[in-house]
Amino acid sequence: MKKLWFQLHWFVGITAGTVLMVIGLSGAVLAFREQILDALNPGVRNVAVQNTPVLTPQEFMTAARALKPHERVTSIILYDTPGSSARIGLAPAPGVRKGETIYLNPYNAALLPELAGEDFFEWVEQLHRFLLLPRDPGKVVSGTLAFCLMGLALSGLYLRWPRRVWDWRTWLTFDVRMKGRSFLWGLHSVAGTWVMVVFLVFTASGVYWAFDPIRDMADGWMGTLRPPREAAAAKPKAPQPPKAEAADLNPSWETFQKNAPNWHMAFLRPPERASQPMQILWVAKDAPHVRARSSMSINLQTGALLKSELYADKPAGARFQSVIYPLHLGTYFGISGQIIVFIAALALPGFGITGWMLYLNRRKQKRIARAERAQFAASASAATQDAPILMAYASQTGQAERLALQSAAALQKAGVAVHVQSLEQLTPPQLGQYRRALFVASSFGEGEPPDSARRFSRLLQGAKEELKHMQYAVLALGDRNYAEFCGFGRTLDQRLALLGAQPLHPMIEVDNGDAGALARWGSALREMMGGTADVTLSAAADDSDYATWHLAGHKLLNPGSVGFPLYEITLTGDVGAGWRPGALVDIWPGHYGKDATPRRYSLASIPQDGSMQLVVRQVGLASGWLTAQAATGDAVRVRLIANPSFDAAAQTAPAIYIGNGSGIAGLRSHLRARVLEGATRNWLIFGERQREHDAICAEEIHGWRSSGFLPELDLVYSRDAEGGGYVQNRLRERADAVHAWLNDGAVIFVCGSLQGMAGGVDEALAAIIGREQLAQLAEQGRYRRDVY
Template sequence: MVIGLTGATLAFREEILDALNPGVRTVAVQSAPVMAPQQIMQAARLVKPHERVTSIILYDTPGSSARVGLAPAPGERKGETVYLNPYNGALLPELHYEGFFEWVEQLHRFLLLPRDPGKMVSGVLAFCLMGLALSGLYLRWPRRVWDWRTWLTFDTRMKGRSFLWGLHSVVGTWVMVVFLVFTMSGVYWAFDPIRDMADGWMGTLRPPRDAAPKPKTPKADKPAKAEAADLTASWATFEQNAPNWHMAFLRPPERASAPLQILWVAKDAPHVRARSSMSINQQTGALLKNELYADKPVGARFQSTIYPLHLGTYFGVVGQLIVFIAALALPGFGITGWMLYLNRRRQKRIARAERAQFAASAPAGAQDDPVLMAYASQTGQAERLALQSAAALQKAGVAVHVHSLEKLTPPQLGKYRRALFVASSFGEGEPPDSARRFSRLLNAAKEELKHVQYAVLALGDRNYAEFCGFGRTLDQRLAVLGAQPLHPMIEVDNGDAGALARWGNALRGLMGNDAAEVALTAAADDSDYASWRLDQRVLLNPGSIGLPLYEITLTGAIGEGWRPGALVDIWPGHYGPDAAPRRYSLASIPQDGSMQLVVRQVRCERGLGLASGWLTDQAAIGDEVRVRLIANPSFDAYPQPAPAIYIGNGSGIAGLRSHLRARVLEGAQRNWLIFGERQQEHDAVCAEEIRGWRAQGFLPELDLVYSRDVTGGGYVQDCMRDRADTLRNWIADGAVIFVCGSLQGMAGGVDDALAAIISRAQLEQLTEEGRYRRDVY
């Protein structure tokens, strides 16, 4: 963090010094010619008569001061630098605040330690930063490697740990390359063996540092103030051979007989360290050596880029700005990393406390023979009843293990002596999506379950031909495997209170007949419902040959909101015990500021449907609506970034639209919508919104299918078969499939089409992985 802050301070060191010292390193541009090096030398001797000039730096930029370096005083490592007016040689003011930046540089490079140990500490820290950067890259490696949005964007609306992780990981990706440049250049400078090895690769290896210095030849006595040679001829030779020079660094030797060394940078040089060099005879002006930067070996040229890359000057002001931001981000990573660490510790502490509390509440000595309470739930009702049942058993002193069938296997089931199942059915007697894996494994199992006693509470709706189909299948299969029923299977029709009372009596058998009566209810408490206002009602399919389809908008207190794909229970008409709630898919997300539904008006012999008729026709704008949000985990957004395929028809656009709106806000662009209706002219629901998503790049694949058009558009499953190759490619890329709409026809047809395209086994695997999600009715 200290190195990052000091690095950010040094990123614009020269620009800051110039801003704090106006009129020192630059002066007002004049029409007069600038002074030559010989004139600069003479002017320096006038203002510093007792000092020896060791260097002169000149720039061809109009108004740039001449920088004159003086020999260090005895015992000092560095001499003074003075600035002279390039037009008249006048001494300019001293450069202030340079000492502060030199102190910051020592802190940055050596942490204010002595030079050699300071280099070692900085080098170790550079290695540590390299490890943090590369391990962070590994930890956030996404499934969609080639999707730049996955790497470089995150949802800024997230809160808590999710926001911190998004900020930490995404910004870390932005600056990853810069950090690697920092660390590699820092290691290069810090460790002499590494630097020697690298210099050897580049062909720029220096003489050994421990080599004995050459003995100095005794010098003959000479006048104390020997006059140096005139620089005029040498400068003329330089200008003749370097007409495009931008910066020239002259090092006048002590003896007039020694050659003049000039390092210079061309105007078209790739960076500020791209230096060429000349050696010129001071007496005659003859050119002794002229080494151009472009003629240097590749290794030497690469070595010269290390410092400009570290500073960012290799890419000009833009590079400096990038380095400044990256260096400034280092303290930010320290802060966010520490906060993430504290959050993780807090979550572990809470989890330990909850486990300890659960263990403390368990009856003594009962853990040796726990009861398994397993549930198969599509919309949460079976889970609710399973938890109520488990709580009642535990309150009576019976140890209970509660598990979803999603993760349970037959061998795990065989470890229990008593097992209770609360199983809802889906569609035409099928297992819920989360239980399909367990159902398949149980059908293939050969385990002996003669030691297991079991009971099944089957939830269903008699309006379906296969009433309680999965519960019945589960009961029969357990019997085939030898399990013994504690009591006959209990079937529950739409939360029938009598059936639930029989289940409560069965639980009392496990608790002991003298236990208190168990009260179970499939209905929600009144406190679970909230009052919302019917705010708007819009007909989406005027002129359609199908039943009217309405967008219903409700306004109320959003609170913590809901997840994409969530459901809502609606009490039709005035709230009372004679009414029954109806469930709808939410077509909006909390960020919309309202709750939106897409409701198909139902008509039967008795007239309009109870809930759909009230919402679409009978209720007045402004009427109160009692609603209850229902989590829908089987149709929730996938927990990891992945492409998404949305398939549906009719009012199924509701569940798909909530997901797509959330994806648009997240910036997730790889989405595919396959949606079917009757006629494009009348049934193009949400067409404007869909066109907008398409235009913005959020629907790179879009198929709208109209079955009753003159052209004979077919159905969504037909479209899927036509586009089978593309579907396979998307699935291979990790796509998640969401299906929402009518069970009859569409959902079954989509399921069969997918099985034909990718095989039934692979479709089952997608279900187990949570990549095949359905909300059908």
């Protein structure tokens, strides 16, 4: 479950989270809207205090009619604060939602200047509330995003739930001396805890305002349910009595002042007709918040008090409803609440940025681990010993896997037989088959096993196997800034010893890739090799074996797409060494220097093309440099990487190619090779967003189709009404054809994101042919994936 919630958390975070950054920034701008407007407009909403009486509402009404003779006054807002201007609301023009507000001098009713900056804040409010969309669809979008933020907050709480629940330091502090991913994770999780309550207030109020059914249901619970909108719209209009334009407001105002001596703000609504009462909403000086409004209804002609309702006498539900808006703005707690809301709103972009950094770092570590795995597989030689050593790893970000592969490669080079396996696939009975086992184990969170090792850890805790015949060693990876340093490694070491296994040497703990600790592990490996060679291990990726190519050009493949830009990059250089279809390439973003991390891409071309082509999504440092910053002719450092697990199938075998987005790169190299060889039994299933903007390599694909090299072609566009859906859905729809092709010996190639398309394709194939048969296809080399 935790792995599922983690995947949901990052997926929502890098999709909806990007738009939530905009909502957060706009919310921060609006947090001090009133204070900023007052600072920009001295002498408008507040004027110099004079030693003369403030005018009455009737005098303001008379002045407003003289200034705006063709417009109706709909509201008069007065404050008892000395020097506070009168705010006069005018009826909106036909088809306009909101009317004009003018400000009058409280001592002489002179018209004051327009409020500068108000239009800007109105625009920001529309962005914040509706993302500049029409009101109704904008409400739905913003409400959906509020749900997403609620999910991010709650799933984040679940994912960081510590062992020491009652230790407040674990919840609210982290060591700022941390570096790299540890610092980002600490900042992301702890800051999220700090603003958790504020975010839940944001989301609950946002959902309440966005969805009318939810608002009606909540209003019903609070006893403040409004009349149905349809009934109000359909209600016939009664004959209208004479207009109240010439009515005197003084009797009503005298009645109000007599019955509300402690008023601070009064909101008067002059009626349209003489027979209608004057409605006054008002806030007392000692009110708990700005929306704690009492109300009066007064006979306009006689000044008789018809109805008075104090805020304190309102039902609890109505009082709670009035709190929603001040809580959302933070004004419920005064200026300190506004500061808190401002900081929390600004934190939303911070979470988006740190979340993206953590996501890209995780992807980078996985790419590095895949490279090490490919290099290990490519250099594997026949073992010379009868009893192999098990090299098992538990990795969260790929570092443990990389070190395990480096260790295994060193042992294998010395003639020591090694079986490399992830703890994700290992069971205690399988472990018991080995006489020597080496473990490279990282820890996650507060000393917990990585997600991939949770099952093995649980099985090992309940195991009854005797391991007295086995010798073992543990290389534990961790970060001393965490209280449970190398927690999983220590737990693993203790459990193995309890089951009777004998340590080859004491457990070695590595703090953030410490070179000294890795050197000790290398010495231990050298002893197993008979002391014949030095072993050098590094937690960082190797940057050797690079060649210089040159950028020949880049072409935007998806103009107008709602997704990130996708470019075809062409590099020229020495193609003499060649590469196989499905090969990979490391690109070093040259101008960032030796401290950058290389980015790995699938090759979209074959050597016969005379150039190296990539399909690159403009995300990340290396991709941004390649697509936007590097100029034609610039040198590019390139390292070719063999990818035997995604190599081409035999020419005679049918081939099914499945992918989406930039995954077309690895598939295109295969298809170009098949066309060159004359192999015609090819089936391409490819997905993107919209046919109009995302028909990647469409001309080349349709050329293959018309030439007979793609007898089966399925192009799906998830956001189109026709041809919509996802790749995995199309697979299920074409289950009979999948069976037929597999019965003919077809090989399946999948290129794309493991947690996105590739994961869905895996589930679809398992549903079509069965999980066991799918595993058999993989063992036979007929299910090949280049996924990340």
